[in-house]
Structures are given as structure tokens and as C-alpha cells.
Amino acid sequence: MNPRYSRWIRKVAVSLGTLIAITLPVVLYGIAQMRYVTEKLGIGITITIGIVYGLTILQFFIVSASNPGVLEKQLFPGNMYNFLTNSYRMVAPQKFMEIPIYGQVVRIKYCVTCHIYRPPRTVHCSGCGGCVLRYDHHCPYVGNCIGFNNYRKFTAFVISCCAHFMLLVSICIYRFVGFFPDIAQAFEDEALDAVCTIISLIISLVILWLVFGLFCFHIVIISKGQTTYDRIKGTFLVFNPYYRGCWRSFKAILCTSVNFMGFVNPLKRTYKVKSIYHPEAMFESEEQREQIMKQNKMFQENDGSSFMNTHDKNTLLYIQTFGQAEHTAPTSIKVEKANMTSSFTEERDTLPSDSTD
Numbered sequence: 302m303n304p305r306y307s308r309w310i311r312k313v314a315v316s317l318g319t320l321i322a323i324t325l326p327v328v329l330y331g332i333a334q335m336r337y338v339t340e341k342l343g344i345g346i347t348i349t350i351g352i353v354y355g356l357t358i359l360q361f362f363i364v365s366a367s368n369p370g371v372l373e374k375q376l377f378p379g380n381m382y383n384f385l386t387n388s389y390r391m392v393a394p395q396k397f398m399e400i401p402i403y404g405q406v407v408r409i410k411y412c413v414t415c416h417i418y419r420p421p422r423t424v425h426c427s428g429c430g431g432c433v434l435r436y437d438h439h440c441p442y443v444g445n446c447i448g449f450n451n452y453r454k455f456t457a458f459v460i461s462c463c464a465h466f467m468l469l470v471s472i473c474i475y476r477f478v479g480f481f482p483d484i485a486q487a488f489e490d491e492a493l494d495a496v497c498t499i500i501s502l503i504i505s506l507v508i509l510w511l512v513f514g515l516f517c518f519h520i521v522i523i524s525k526g527q528t529t530y531d532r533i534k535g536t537f538l539v540f541n542p543y544y545r546g547c548w549r550s551f552k553a554i555l556c557t558s559v560n561f562m563g564f565v566n567p568l569k570r571t572y573k574v575k576s577i578y579h580p581e582a583m584f585e586s587e588e589q590r591e592q593i594m595k596q597n598k599m600f601q602e603n604d605g606s607s608f609m610n611t612h613d614k615n616t617l618l619y620i621q622t623f624g625q626a627e628h629t630a631p632t633s634i635k636v637e638k639a640n641m642t643s644s645f646t647e648e649r650d651t652l653p654s655d656s657t658d
Contacts, residue, residue: 308430312444316365319442322508323361323462326469326501327354333497334476341479350468357465360458361443369448371431372423375416394418405542422543424530438529447529453555459516466509473502526550 330350338346378394394411398418401407407421414425415432424436426446435449447455476498480488488495522532526544531537537544545553 308428315441315444319361323357323465326505329497329501330469330472333494334472337476337479338472346472353461353465353468357461360454360461364451364454364458365443365445367445367451367454369446370434370450371429372415372417372434374431377416405540422528435528436530456519456555459512459519462512463509463516466505466512469501469505470509473498473505477502523551523554
């Protein structure tokens with residue numbers, strides 16, 4: 302199955318599970334508690350529950366469908382044509398680069414799947430199929446990554462979940478207290494209401510415990526200028542160049558404007574050829590122009606995208622094209638897989654090349 306479709310299937314399955322967990326206590330409230338609560342406290346409580354539930358579902362869909370900040374993928378370097386040297390790239394990009402940030406040397410890595418150098422705090426997520434800027438974590442509850450572009454949306458979703466389940470727990474406790482003092486008789490006369498109330502209380506308490514713990518955890522890491530990924534990996538234990546103080550950390554993470562146009566859909570393949578040169582001005586004759594354009598088009602059509610679904614296959618493609626100077630073949634790759642890109646390499650070698658880049 303195509304990895305893009307399998308990712309969508311997993312995302313839909315997880316999203317349905319989350320929706321059921323959010324909706325089931327509300328359904329049980331309508332079955333067992335709404336009539337009692339309306340008689341005792343009025344219709345306002347039911348309206349409040351409906352509003353909070355609607356906001357929670359809305360926030361869920363916003364986070365689940367939002368782009369976390371996936372950076373645009375580029376062409377495989379071997380397909381990038383240099384018009385000045387009249388050749389394709391023959392040297393693999395460096396695997397790592399080191400850049401200083403506020404006195405702290407930060408190592409950035411080249412992504413063999415997206416063909417880009419990842420900015421600081423950017424991580425490639427195999428589940429979403431792209432490099433996510435200021436990657437926090439991949440949330441299994443919403444089936445999406447949490448990064449620079451949707452962290453505030455995720456925080457709002459967590460807060461709405463806390464309010465939603467705190468309200469449901471309070472109503473369940475209020476209804477359960479209503480069974481006293483003769484609880485045995487109440488359970489006999491209103492068995493359905495009692496069972497539904499207990500089930501709703503258990504579900505709401507468990508989810509509230511998980512969600513409130515998640516909320517407290519994110520409050521702590523925001524105050525320290527960290528991400529979940531930094532916390533798990535133990536990055537910047539001695540010195541964190543991104544820490545700006547508690548108040549400024551909250552402001553930087555939750556109040557920073559987001560450049561929506563700087564990101565693309567991770568499920569939409571966009572491989573763009575970018576050049577600082579104007580192709581039409583690089584040729585001495587019309588025949589040369591047509592020949593080079595034909596070669597460039599052939600390489601774009603055979604960019605090996607069908608072999609670029611996993612890290613291992615992409616690493617193999619780099620080795621086949623550039624050699625093993627910069628990239629080491631993973632142990633999981635067998636010799637038979639080398640034949641997957643042999644035809645691509647043979648086609649590439651037959652093209653004229655005057656010099657290397």
C-alpha cells in the first residue's frame with residue numbers, strides 16, 4: 302500500500318477513537334443525567350456542556366487537519382542541473398553542519414528523504430512524511446504532528462479537553478450524590494441511570510487525569526523554553542540557547558505570528574527545480590537549449606520518487622548516485638535492493654558531463 306494512503310488510514314482510525322472518547326460521556330449524559338440535572342439546576346448546565354463539547358470537537362478538527370510546519374521538499378540532489386558547468390551534481394551534500402546560536406554550537410542534519418538541511422529543532426516525522434519546524438511531538442490522539450505552526454492550536458485543544466471533562470466529572474458526581482441516601486433503592490429503580498453515570502464517571506476521570514497531566518507537562522516545558530522532543534532527548538541540559546525567561550518563553554511560543562505561506566501540505570508532493578540562473582540565457586544555440594532541456598526533463602520524470610518512501614531506500618539512492626563517502630548503507634538494506642535504482646544510475650551515467658559541481 303502507498304505510504305501516503307496508509308498514513309491517512311492510521312490518522313482516520315486514531316481520530317475516530319479520540320472522537321468516541323470525547324463524545325461517549327456526552328451521550329451517556331444525555332441518557333442518564335440530563336433530565337435530572339435540568340430539573341434540579343435548569344437548562345443552563347446542559348447548554349454549557351453542549352457549547353464546551355462543540356468547542357472541543359472544533360479544536361480537535363483544527364489540530365488534526367492543520368499543517369504543523371512541514372518544510373518544503375526539494376529534488377534529489379543528483380537531479381539538480383548546474384547550467385554554468387553543464388553538468389549534474391556528482392558530490393553528495395554534507396551529512397551535518399554546525400552553526401552557532403547565542404554561543405551554543407548547534408548541529409543541523411541533512412535529510413535524505415526531504416533533501417534539505419533541517420533548521421534547528423526541526424525533526425523528520427515518518428508518520429507525517431516531512432520535516433517539521435520546531436518539532437514538539439507526534440500526537441497519537443489527533444493523528445498529527447505538533448510543531449511551530451499548530452502548537453497554539455494544540456494547547457487550546459488540551460485546555461478545552463480539560464474544561465470538557467472537568468465539567469462532565471462534576472455533573473457525574475452531582476448525579477451520583479443524588480442517589481443517596483437510599484442508594485440501593487435508587488439503583489433498583491433507576492438502574493440504567495446509575496450504570497450510565499458510573500461508566501461516564503470512570504471514563505471522564507481517566508481521560509481528565511491523562512489530559513490534565515499533559516497540560517501541566519506542557520506548561521512546564523513552555524516555561525523552560527523546551528519542546529517535548531528536547532525533553533525526551535535530554536537536549537540542552539547544561540545550556541538552552543532558546544530559553545528567554547519564563548514570561549518571554551510563553552510569549553515566544555504562544556504569541557508568535559505564524560507564516561502560513563511558508564509551509565506546504567506534507568501529503569502533497571512538491572519537487573521544485575530552483576536556479577539562480579535564467580535557463581534561456583545559458584545556451585549558445587537553440588539545439589543546445591533543446592538538448593539540455595530534454596535531459597533535465599528526463600531526470601525530473603525519473604527522480605526515483607517511487608523509491609523514496611523510507612529512510613533506508615533514500616539512503617540507498619544516495620549511495621548509488623554519489624558513493625558511500627557521506628552516507629553509510631543501513632544493515633537492513635539487502636543486496637537485492639540495489640537493483641531498484643540501477644536503471645536510474647545507468648541512465649544518469651550515459652548523459653554528458655564536463656565537470657563536477
